[in-house]
Amino acid sequence: MTVHGxxxxxxxxxxxxxxxxxxxxxxxxxxxxxxxxxxxxxELDGRDGRLYATAVLVGPDxxxxxxxxxxxxxxxxxxxxxxxxxxxxxxxxxxxxxxxVGAAVTLRPSTGDLRVHALxxxxxxxxxxxxxxxxxxxx
Amino acid sequence: xxxxxxxxxxVLDGAGDLAGRVTDxxxxxTADGLVxxxxxxxxxxxxxxxxxxxxxxxxxxxxxxxxxxxxxxxxWVPWDAVASHEPPGRLGxxxxxxxxxxxxxxxxxxxxxxxxx
Numbered sequence: 203m204t205v206h207g208x209x210x211x212x213x214x215x216x217x218x219x220x221x222x223x224x225x226x227x228x229x230x231x232x233x234x235x236x237x238x239x240x241x242x243x244x245e246l247d248g249r250d251g252r253l254y255a256t257a258v259l260v261g262p263d264x265x266x267x268x269x270x271x272x273x274x275x276x277x278x279x280x281x282x283x284x285x286x287x288x289x290x291x292x293x294x295x296x297x298x299x300x301x302x303v304g305a306a307v308t309l310r311p312s313t314g315d316l317r318v319h320a321l322x323x324x325x326x327x328x329x330x331x332x333x334x335x336x337x338x339x340x341x
Numbered sequence: 342x343x344x345x346x347x348x349x350x351x352v353l354d355g356a357g358d359l360a361g362r363v364t365d366x367x368x369x370x371t372a373d374g375l376v377x378x379x380x381x382x383x384x385x386x387x388x389x390x391x392x393x394x395x396x397x398x399x400x401x402x403x404x405x406x407x408x409x410x411x412x413x414x415x416x417w418v419p420w421d422a423v424a425s426h427e428p429p430g431r432l433g434x435x436x437x438x439x440x441x442x443x444x445x446x447x448x449x450x451x452x453x454x455x456x457x458x
Contacts, residue, residue, distance in 0.1 A: 214370060215372050216369070216370060217370045218367060218369045218378065218457065219367070219368045219369075220366075220368075221344055221365060221367070221368055222364075222365045222366075223365075225344075226348075243345050244343065244344040245343060245344075246342045246343060246344060246347075247342075248342075252376050253376065253420065254376050255344070255368060255377070256374070259343065266432060267343060267345035267346070267432055267433075268345045268348065269433065270435075271433045272433065273433070274432055275432055297374070297375060
């Protein structure tokens, strides 16, 4: 008989993390393991004299502040262009939708369409699909 | 604000002297949410690569020795020691964190990690 104990990666009061080790650049996956994006930054909100992490931020607009100097400003400029095409909202995953933090950051089953692939969608529409023969590829 | 505003930020102690840069942020789950518990601050560039708020590397011994050497100057700054924090003035620049105490009053990271274990 196999006995399953509590999930050690599950979020629970008292658990502590290193932001760099446990969160930043970790893969974000759906509850079924489907890769979604990676953690590019965390949104922080001040409340009652404390600072709370309130959301996972994904995409080039989230990554740009972590890149220093001109590279960061260039990535941010690209992100603004993409955000304008998408309606101006950078992708954000509310922390309440994060169920577990381990080798990957796993979302709860109820998390809906996140629309986090703006760069991938733009590249597919404006670069890949314009390559001769692109529509012949399988899959 | 964002975590990126804290990571790599310049840290000034109570006297206004440069204490180092933020190399990591410790987050703790509470009943009210995921809260910033404090900062890991390293004065030397070498230490910034190795000073993380994570279980210290013990084995293999040579890696443990390298990790200890790289992070021995790292200090733990509990969030209540932060007097103020300012985001970068321009994207790509560094933020600033100001402490309410002198650098000499900060606990070594290794001591803090032992308490957390």
